[in-house]
Amino acid sequence: MTEYRLFPRTAFGAESAHSVSIAGVTLTERPDVALASVAARTGEAEIAGTMAELCGGPCGVGQYKEGAPFSTFWSGPDQWFVLADHAAHETLAAELQARLGDRASVTEQNDGWVVFDLTGNALTPMLERLCNIDLARFEAGQAQRCVIEHISSFVLCRDPGLSYRLMCGRSFARSFAHAVETIMASVAAQAAA
Amino acid sequence: MLIPHPILGLRDAQEFTYLGDASLLDRPDGMAEGASEAFHDYLYLRDNPAGEHRELWFHEQGDRSWLVVTRNTLTHEITKAELARDVALARRGVK
Numbered sequence: 001m002t003e004y005r006l007f008p009r010t011a012f013g014a015e016s017a018h019s020v021s022i023a024g025v026t027l028t029e030r031p032d033v034a035l036a037s038v039a040a041r042t043g044e045a046e047i048a049g050t051m052a053e054l055c056g057g058p059c060g061v062g063q064y065k066e067g068a069p070f071s072t073f074w075s076g077p078d079q080w081f082v083l084a085d086h087a088a089h090e091t092l093a094a095e096l097q098a099r100l101g102d103r104a105s106v107t108e109q110n111d112g113w114v115v116f117d118l119t120g121n122a123l124t125p126m127l128e129r130l131c132n133i134d135l136a137r138f139e140a141g142q143a144q145r146c147v148i149e150h151i152s153s154f155v156l157c158r159d160p161g162l163s164y165r166l167m168c169g170r171s172f173a174r175s176f177a178h179a180v181e182t183i184m185a186s187v188a189a190q191a192a193a
Numbered sequence: 194m195l196i197p198h199p200i201l202g203l204r205d206a207q208e209f210t211y212l213g214d215a216s217l218l219d220r221p222d223g224m225a226e227g228a229s230e231a232f233h234d235y236l237y238l239r240d241n242p243a244g245e246h247r248e249l250w251f252h253e254q255g256d257r258s259w260l261v262v263t264r265n266t267l268t269h270e271i272t273k274a275e276l277a278r279d280v281a282l283a284r285r286g287v288k
Contacts, residue, residue, distance in 0.1 A: 061200055076256035077200065077276070132205055147208070147254045 011114040011173035018173075020181050023188035025120030027180050029173070030165075034086040035109035036093040040078035044103040051080055054099060064143035064156040064165075073143035073156055081109065081154070113154075114173045116166040118180070124161045125187050130180065131155060149179035196262060197274050201255060208254040214239050215247035215261045218281050243267055249277060 010031045012018045018029040040047040052058040056067040059080060064073040071083040084092050093108035100106060118126075124135050131146040133155060138144070143156045151172045156165040168176040194206035216239070221231035244267060250260045259277035264270070 074256075077258055077278070079256075132208075145255050145257075152254055 011170045012177075018177060020177070020184070022181065022184040023191070025118070025123065025126065025184050025188070027177060027184065028117045028119075029177075030115040030117055032086045033115045034084045034089045034092040035113055035115070036082050036096055037075065037107045037109050038080045038082060038096060038100065039076075039105045039107075041103055041105060045078050047078065047100060047104050050100060050103075054096070055082070062142055062144060064141050064158075066141075066158070073154070075143075075145065075154070083115070086110070111170060113167045114170045114176075116168075116177070116180070118164045118166055119162065122161060123164060125191075126180075126183050127155070127164070129183050129187070135160070149176065151176050151179070194269055194271075196250065196260070196271060198252065198255070198258075198260065199274055199276055200258070201252075204252070204255060208252060209250045209260075210253050212249040212251060212259075215249050215277075215280075217249060218261075218277065218284070245272070 007015070008031075009015065010017060010029060012029065017031050018027075020027050038047075038051065048058065051072065055065060055070045055072040057065060059065045059072045059074050061074055065071060069084050069089060072080050073083075075081050082092065082096060089095060090110075092110075093106050097104075097106040120126075127133065127135055130148045131153070133144050133146055138155075138157050138160060140157055140159055143154060145152065145154050147153065148155075148166070148168070151168050153176070154167040156167070157163075158165060166176075166180070195203045196206055196209060198204045217235075219235070221228060221235050223232070225231070244265055245263060246266050247261055247263050250262050252258050252260065261273075261275045261277050261280045262271055263273035265272070
């Protein structure tokens with residue numbers, strides 16, 4: 001039998017997570033987050049109740065709910081993304097499918113999306129350059145899909161102005177990180193001027 | 194232009210893509226008598242009103258729902274936006 005020697009690589013083709021810090025703002029890739037998406041099948045809208053049981057409470061329109069072991073955010077009518085620790089829940093999609101049965105379609109997203117954490121002490125000037133979200137009303141526990149540098153993304157708010165979680169298609173990881181890092185440098189330079 | 198999304202509120206039109214006349218929801222039965230005639234009309238014949246127009250928009254950079262938007266083609270005033278899913282299900286219920 002062929003002996004395969006396979007090694008996990010991040011979305012950047014590296015062995016460890018991509019991380020860049022500029023003037024107190026840090027963008028860190030999170031390859032340790034497992035992802036799956038859940039969509040209720042036709043007429044199964046009450047799956048929202050099962051999702052609430054799994055994720056420790058209901059997750060309504062535009063909401064992001066952090067919890068253990070599962071965090072979740074609303075991505076569309078009767079649709080959610082679920083996030084979990086990759087080491088403990090590598091087969092997250094299969095786990096969810098077992099719990100939800102044939103009332104929902106569950107799709108593994110580990111290789112579909114890449115998760116970044118953006119932290120710092122004044123992120124609003126950065127995000128307002130990157131996306132069209134109304135940041136004055138974007139509070140902790142909210143999620144919104146938007147376009148960043150022509151790339152479809154999710155922005156999840158953990159602490160307004162201080163901590164956000166960003167997601168984009170995995171193959172866009174380099175371009176996305178480049179765009180965010182360019183703005184990080186630009187905002188830092190303007191603040192210093 | 195802002196589109197009043199029925200779930201998410203006012204959203205910039207650049208988040209959406211436009212498909213066309215909302216009559217596209219009324220797809221003819223391909224197995225029925227005179228289907229080719231019906232499909233010809235479905236595919237090629239459109240009203241082009243100067244005024245109120247019902248049209249399909251896709252919220253691509255948002256919740257990815259299809260909307261039926263009622264828009265005045267002269268003023269771009271939007272008078273109504275509904276989830277296309279609700280419109281289609283309501284029509285199916287009527288039939």
